[in-house]
Amino acid sequence: MFQADVLKDKVIIITGGGTGLGRAMGERFLELGAKLAITSRNLARLEQSAAEMREATGGEVFAVPCDVRDAAQVEQMIEQIWQHYGTVDVLVNNAAGNFAAPTERLSTRAVDAVLGIVLHGTFYCTLALGKKWIAEKRGGTMLNLLATYAWTGSAYVVPSAAAKAGVMALTQSLAVEWAKYGIRMNGIAPGPFPTAGAQQGLTLGGDFSQFVVDRNPLKRVGQLRELANLATYLISDYSAYINGEVVVIDGGEWLAGAGEFSMLDKLSDEDWDKLEAQARSRK
Numbered sequence: 001m002f003q004a005d006v007l008k009d010k011v012i013i014i015t016g017g018g019t020g021l022g023r024a025m026g027e028r029f030l031e032l033g034a035k036l037a038i039t040s041r042n043l044a045r046l047e048q049s050a051a052e053m054r055e056a057t058g059g060e061v062f063a064v065p066c067d068v069r070d071a072a073q074v075e076q077m078i079e080q081i082w083q084h085y086g087t088v089d090v091l092v093n094n095a096a097g098n099f100a101a102p103t104e105r106l107s108t109r110a111v112d113a114v115l116g117i118v119l120h121g122t123f124y125c126t127l128a129l130g131k132k133w134i135a136e137k138r139g140g141t142m143l144n145l146l147a148t149y150a151w152t153g154s155a156y157v158v159p160s161a162a163a164k165a166g167v168m169a170l171t172q173s174l175a176v177e178w179a180k181y182g183i184r185m186n187g188i189a190p191g192p193f194p195t196a197g198a199q200q201g202l203t204l205g206g207d208f209s210q211f212v213v214d215r216n217p218l219k220r221v222g223q224l225r226e227l228a229n230l231a232t233y234l235i236s237d238y239s240a241y242i243n244g245e246v247v248v249i250d251g252g253e254w255l256a257g258a259g260e261f262s263m264l265d266k267l268s269d270e271d272w273d274k275l276e277a278q279a280r281s282r283k
């Protein structure tokens with residue numbers, strides 16, 4: 001689908017880039033010519049991922065430790081990557097923390113942990129790089145990872161839902177405010193993609209496929225490559241006129257959950273015959 005050089009020499013930072021969706025996006029970007037910087041808290045895991053990604057793609061990967069909840073560490077991380085590559089073209093705000101819990105069980109520290117990573121962390125990274133781009137009089141592209149419950153909210157992941165809704169507001173707001181500086185900002189709202197981080201924190205048994213297959217119109221979870229291809233499009237120059245948009249990639253799952261009559265999917269042909277007869281008999 002993509003020309004092999006579609007991201008040639010673009011310097012891309014991915015927060016949380018050593019695992020899950022961050023790593024899948026990173027590998028795809030490398031295959032398409034990008035130079036990558038990945039950042040998160042666990043340096044050993046980051047460096048191992050960086051080595052495997054270099055090995056798999058032959059691309060350049062720079063691993064920098066950073067806790068995105070700490071604004072000073074974020075500024076240092078952006079500076080270190082800028083110095084290393086001489087510039088930065090793209091930021092993917094992907095790092096997140098999340099777990100399922102009844103909200104009344106949460107301590108304030110638990111709330112802070114999730115809001116700190118998702119909302120504040122995204123904001124700090126966006127601000128640090130945005131200021132640099134503006135000062136250097138050059139533009140760039142940002143891509144934020146949301147979730148479909150940014151619109152709907154969701155029981156049992158309330159700090160994450162509140163944080164993702166905040167990130168959506170940030171995306172839409174800055175897409176307008178910073179367009180004059182040549183900065184473009186979009187989001188992706190994924191449905192269920194089977195990563196260890198998401199599944200272990202959110203499902204009993206650590207496997208999305210069981211509960212998702214039943215309620216997803218496409219009867220499957222997403223493939224990491226599918227998300228990585230969407231991300232590639234949204235950071236590439238091919239999407240140059242898309243700004244402030246959040247693209248859902250979930251097989252139609254949230255629409256199925258919202259649709260008043262989605263449950264009729266469960267009716268048999270016999271049930272449909274009965275319902276048709278009943279409906280026609282109204283005359």
Ligand code: HXC
Nearest residue numbers: 096097098099101107109110113114147191192197198201
């Ligand atoms: C209730 C919990 C908890 C749980 C932690 N806490 N886990 N409370 N239920 N399951 C509480 C702790 O007791 C503590 O409060 C506070 O939260 C902070 O916990 P720490 O372990 O000290 O925090 P920290 O080391 O910073 O870890 C952050 C984390 C952790 C979010 C808790 O899970 C993490 O690092 N996650 C990173 C990976 C991740 O979450 N990936 C999932 C992304 S999926 P007290 O008061 O006891 O001190 C996603 C969307 C998926 O975002 C959507 C699918 C469709």
Ligand code: NAP
Nearest residue numbers: 016019020021040041042067068095096192193195197198
């Ligand atoms: P994941 O593998 O657990 O990724 C989370 C990443 O964030 C990890 O690499 C983690 O690395 C990093 N991180 C956590 N706290 C951090 C901090 N304080 N500072 C810096 N980095 C931190 O989960 P994933 O499924 O790939 O999720 C990726 C993104 O997609 C998230 O934004 C998530 O909300 C979103 N999403 C995922 C799904 C899904 O089904 N998988 C669905 C909807 C949305 P360290 O532990 O090394 O810090």
